[in-house]
Amino acid sequence: MTDSPAFRVPLDPSEQPILDRILTIRDHLFLLKQDRSTYVKSADVVQYYHQLIEQVERLNHIRESKRDEQNRVDTVLDDCFQLISLFFLTVGRNLEAPAVYSAISTVKRLLDHLTEAGFYSPKDLESISHHLEQWETSVTQGRDAHSPHLLTLLEARIDVCKQRLAELQASLSKLDPDMMGTYEKLVSILRSLSACNTRSKFPAKDVKQYEDQLLQIQAELHESRDNHEGKSAVQVYAERLASMSLTDSAVADGPTVVSALLARCLLWVEVIQEKQGKIDERFLDMYDKLIKLRNNLEQMNLTQAWSLRETDLYSFQRQLDRVDESRVDGNFIDAEGRPADLYAQRTLLYLLRKSYAYIYQYIVSSEPVSEALLPIYNQLLTLKRCLEEVQRSGGIDSPRELYPYSMKLNSIDNMRKDGKFMVGNEIPEGQASVSALLAECFDLAYELREDSQRELDEDETPPVKGTRIPA
Incomplete structure (x- = not known):
């Protein structure tokens, strides 16, 4: 079983019976997830859901004077709620509050990664905004049917996502329609370059074609390419990332946003042409793991409608969560605690974000129909x-x-x-x-x-x- 990273905080002895019980519930959920001999029945899922809520109420009673406590009980609870959420999708109860839990967790990570990457498409934000509204409605309508403990948690997480979303939307608010078209094209090119960077054989010809497109945009905007004499493209790219952010409190005007993104694209072309898809050996294992996860999730897209059981996403979520939570201050680190170079950092972040994007896609496209039907x-x-x-x-x-x-x-x-x-x-x-x-x-x-x-x-x-x- 793929577990969440465990907290090192000592466990309160009074919480041990709760931990034992939710571990048992998680084991039952995991066995139910693995059983392909029959379809998942709604009654089975609801049974474990109520058992889990009972333990949450006991835990909240114990923690009345220490609300900020976080230990292994919380990580196992999160596992259980993630599984319960995916089970609600599996049995077709998509519009109920428990089904929202996994989706919100995934969206929170996606928004964090879009912020960290520093570029994103308005379509990314529109999709997330639309579904956040749907999930908020599900939570509101579930007041009479579901535990207030769960609903309060979901409302708080939705609020966090809405706040982050508003920050990202504000950063693009000064782009007029013409500039928005150019900006979206640059986002598409930068993502395509990142994808080229993760192929088994570096596609130099494709990268050159993207570079030509960027130079054409540069000519149309009457911009000049960064002159970084005496510095490498990696150094200048790092400086740009450090000095500018799309989510600064002062929203830049449209031409400035587009000009900065164009400069980043041209620098990134130089970086990947120099690196030729070669990752620092210290991070090859992590790179290979993320490539495998990304590829497996991508292949599921071909058979999703016919064979995907939403609970299948759990193991992918947990593996990605462990990678994401192993970072230190946003940096991927090696066994000795040393951070990766910028090229490896951005490449690994791309793979992480892309994998979460596939999970998000599968969750939001889940039909409100039991797998039996x-x-x-x-x-x-x-x-x-x-x-x-x-x-x-x-x-x-x-x-x-x-x-x-x-x-x-x-x-x-x-x-x-x-x-x-x-x-x-x-x-x-x-x-x-x-x-x-x-x-x-x-x-x-x-x-x-x-x-x-x-x-x-x-x-x-x-x-x-x-x-x-x-x-």
Whole structure:
């Protein structure tokens, strides 16, 4: 099991029974996560959730006079809540407060890393802002159904994320539409350069193409390239990072933000052309670990809709958390406590941020449907896309062309018992979502059939008596 880094604070003897109990709960959750022989049932998840809340209430009672206490109890509690949160997503209860816990933890790290990186796209912030509002609504609506201890914690974490988000949004507030377009292009290029930097074989040709794009932007903006005679590109890049930050209290004007980012891009091109993708040997193990995590998360993107169980993300989260929390003052350090050079620091940070971004993507794209109903739901999604594509392509020539779709839709509709999709004697979560999607598919098929029949009727309509038929 991948555990969180353990606190070294001595454990209060009165908290030992709580630690023992939540360790047992975590073990049960982990076994439930590993069991692929059957789908996860909502009742099992809720059972462990209530047991965990009971322990939180006991802990809060003990800590009435020491609210800031942090020890191993807290790290194991965090493990449990992370797992519970992902289980709520797995069973399709996405809109309930416990499901928010893992998402908020991931977003907090993403926002920290975007701040640290010093560049980000407005689209990054728009997505996070949109989902923060959704999660805040879930927490508000959960007041009667969930423990106030959990809700207070979630509200506090959401507030922290909203504050950090507002700082990042403010830093781009003076970019006009034209400058914003250039800024977004620079962000895309800088990220692409960082990705090139992590390939198994350094793509010199691709890097040169990105450099040409940067020089073209430089010419359009009438900027000049940094003259760092007597200093390396790494030294000048480090100086720029130290002297400027997108999140300074004084918000820079649009041209200054774009000009600074362009300078960083041009310097970073020089840095990676010199390094050729070679990482300091002291950090090769960490680099290889992050590359593997990034690649595994990226590959999950190909099969996400069909095979991803949200609890699968737990082990990735925990491994990334351990790497992130092993840093000292934001620096990656070696076994002897020495920090990495700037090139390794920025490359490792890119891999860390990219991996968290994949986890965020999978969490927010999780459908509010139990994994028991996901096979049906995914089939309906595919049918809907096919019917929409047929509609966009001009429709059908004959109702007969709809037979395969109609047969599949009817077979799915016939699976319902008393209007419910059953799995054994259970009624899995997500009934409304699956039924709504089925209805959409039937509506699309009906529209296509009606359009086709209308065209046939028009073609077969006999001419009005006395009307001359054109030759």
